[in-house]
Amino acid sequence: MNESDTLVRLHETLAPRLRMFEAVARHQHVTQAADELGVPQPTVSRALARLQDELGFRLVERRGRGVRLTRAGRVLLPHVRRALDGLGDGAAELADAAAGRVTLAFLPTLGAEVVPALIGGFRADRPGVGFTLVQDVWETAVGHLRDGSVDLALTSPLPDEPGLRAQVLHTQPLRLVVPARHPLAGGSEVAMATVADEDFIMLKAGRGVRHLTDDLCLRAGYAPRVAFEGDEIDTVRGLVAAGLGVAVLPSAPGVPAPGTAELAITDPGAERPVGIAWPAGPYEPPAVSAFRTFVLAEGPGLVARGLA
Structure with a gap:
């Protein structure tokens, strides 16, 4: 399984109990919710019990052969649905190199020609990728890389320290x-x-x-x-x-x-040396990885012309 597949699975592993609660609330029936989710009915019952124990509130109560939400369950349900929707959107964005957002820091001297050319060339094939641009001097840009507030930095000189990687353009x-x-x-x-x-x-x-x-x-x-x-x-x-x-x-x-x-x-x-630097963490969003690959391929010529 590749990295993107693993991240998509976060939606499945982060919130199984919330998903079960939402399904029970929608069907007002534990067995029907279990059938929809493709899990045994006891699994849903145990997940609900654990969730209620952890929260300290009863979320559902018996009503004939089914269940109904308590007041606490009715209050929680819209928040659970928003959380599940957000996780789904996030997992899709993490796996999609044609969407997502790249936060790019760059030197002021690269702002007039180099950065617009790089972004324009990249978005010709991936118009769904958005960019947040941070124009800053070298020391500040490297600080942004260290604290993770930017994904990539076009800067000079290039950092040579643990946790960061760089390549000269x-x-x-x-x-x-x-x-x-x-x-x-x-x-x-x-x-x-x-x-x-x-x-x-x-x-x-x-x-x-x-x-x-x-x-x-x-x-x-x-x-x-x-x-x-x-x-x-x-x-x-x-x-x-x-x-x-x-x-x-x-x-x-x-x-x-x-x-x-x-x-x-x-x-x-x-x-x-003018180049691109990025954090050396275990995960890089696909959109960021795709843009970095584009910069490494097209950047040397664009930077040389832009600084000439």
Whole structure:
């Protein structure tokens, strides 16, 4: 039996007593309810007795050859029916890759082109799948994965910790961005140790590029001296162009931004891997699994074009 079949069976194993109570209430007869459910009449009688003992209320009482609901049974019955309907809907959704909902966290830089293209391409074949979108920075997105509030995250860098899995879709080289008139601007490459005494312009804490920059500087033997912090990569580039410091950023599309120069960083690991991450739990809803498979197949090209 596969995972989806097992989950569908939850409807059968979670609420057998409630199902028996509902059938008895509908037929007002224990034997007829047992016949409908395909179980022996004593099984239904014992299930009702156990349910009543656990609740501490009588739910049915004898009436001739049949039974009728007590006041407590009449109060409980509509709630039982809603619970059974909800379990049935949930079991069907868990087993159906063409329905369900995917909660996706993603970096702001992927929101303009990459995420719409991925969702649009996926829903062309599975229009019944809904999406809840959470646009957030790296640190917050990984936190959402840890607490289970999102199913998948398109983020960078990728988490490497127990309980989470990840796969790279595209890797961007990181560059040292300096003002156009900086003494290093005429070069082609640089080691991070060379700029240990420079003022750095950084993205704010929690951003993936900030984490990567801090790590590169730390491995070069120093903590960067932060002059300014920004929320977005374009803001950081603008502050560099104004001569206010240097920055580590993904390579600019095309040519460097006006007023800046970019140098290749020779230190190992000077790159920004962008990919998809997900919880490594024992179960993944079919709709989530199907979308993750689609992203792994189509994402590398879409991410590369979207960040170019």
